[in-house]
Amino acid sequence: MKIQDTLSDSEKELDITKKVRIYLCGVTVYDVSHIGHARTIIVFDTLRRFLEASGANVEFIQNFTDVDDKIIKKANESGESAEIISNKNIQSYFEDFNRLNVKAATEYPKATEHIEDMINLIQNLVDKDLAYVAKNGVYFHVSKFPNYGKLSKKKISDLESGARVEIDESKDNPLDFALWKFSNELPNWNSPWGNGKPGWHIECSAMSIKYLGEEFEIHGGGRDLIFPHHENEIAQSESFTQKPFAKIWMHAGMITINGEKMSKSVGNIKTVNNVLENWGPNVIRLFCLSGHYSKPIDYTENLLKENLVKWRQLETCYYELRLASDSDSVNSELNDFIAQLTKIKQNFDTALENDFNTPLALTEFFNMIKIINGLASEENITKPIATQVMPILEKMLEILGLNVIKTTDDEIESIFKLLEKREELRKSKQFDEADNIRTQISDMGIYLIDHKNKTLWMKKEKINSDAN
């Protein structure tokens, strides 16, 4: 497949017959995750699912930054240790993202568990005279790295003239960034240069190299990490290995609210937990994939609602196939129909292979749903059709990470009894009684669709924001 690479500003071919190693910059665990984090993580989770469905062997590493000034500040305010705060947020991370049906990464390395690796890396840079020890810490010599700024397309001279660079007299150059910061405050670690803690960027260099090797296929994260985080990672890593670092730099766009980036500091965040409560995991996944990954998505109730409607259509489709009539009669147009759906699946794959165009892929996907539901409304979904179509649909659901609510055998049994009773009542035109049963069934989370000759039942996901 082809993926747009931020570094070369061009589409790069990804060979899926070889191992695909992905490093995703995860979250800093100073607080719970918001929907902006979820967008990036869902994009990469879906990419990973697509690659695996295409036969690739994927190794997926996602870090937790658990040493950070905001965590320390919280620790000082609350009296709890930084470690406890980090662990709490890591726990809620897993609660949130398990609910979002995000597959587990191969490893979730934590910064605090890789201090030695970072120190080794820094030592190497100091030995090469690419880093130096100053009053407040160990810094990287930006001027000694050729093409510093190549990822973010920034020039050192432009950065220097920018008024926003913090001036620290002890540094050789204001742009030099910290590899190690001296500190006696907890948490801190011993190092050859003095007690302290690592700079932010060094963890990702150390951990990506440790788990994936000196060169790997994809390094991902949000667009806001391009500078300085990923820029600095490149400088450190390539200075250390003397090799090109990641082959493809892939960046996800921001979630905005009223066109403004969602972030804790602006104070316009929607937490994952909160949005899950209102909309559930499937609608959120569809929402996050409804725009191209590289572009921003504006968070609005309307857009969520739109995806809720689509989700309901999908649930209907799934149950129509599952409860296909037992008739073995083979529709003469069966082959044409299957060919049509197979073509759609191909278009779906092609869209994803072309820089992971999820909005286009979803268009194809819902095109398929529409066709199946159309056939279903005419009661033309027979077992032979369902048997062939269901695997295609399930494969797409797996790639998209969507989960239709399933029913238990017990539920099915009691539903059948109630349905039979309702059918009798309807036939004898005792509609009030029949409607009572429908209500009773809907209390079980089961919804009915009366076709001409049969009643479709389906278990719908309970979604609080659903008006019904």
Next chain:
RNA sequence: GGUGAGGUGGCAGAGUGGUUAUGCGUGGGCCUGCAAAGCCUAUCUAAAGGGGUUCGAUUCCCUUCCUCACCUCCA
């Protein structure tokens, strides 16, 4: 100020040098005991403004305007 990405119909959102995706919404109809879902049909006749290249531009080039992001922690 610098750098980058954009500005597509009521909204969302792709592709494309010429046959003007798709979805949502909205109107009407069909189906239904009712409902829901679905179907049919219609609707909006879209490309920020101005130049240019071209037989022809939403798509290429220039320019103006606007928006967002990054330049500080950030997914």
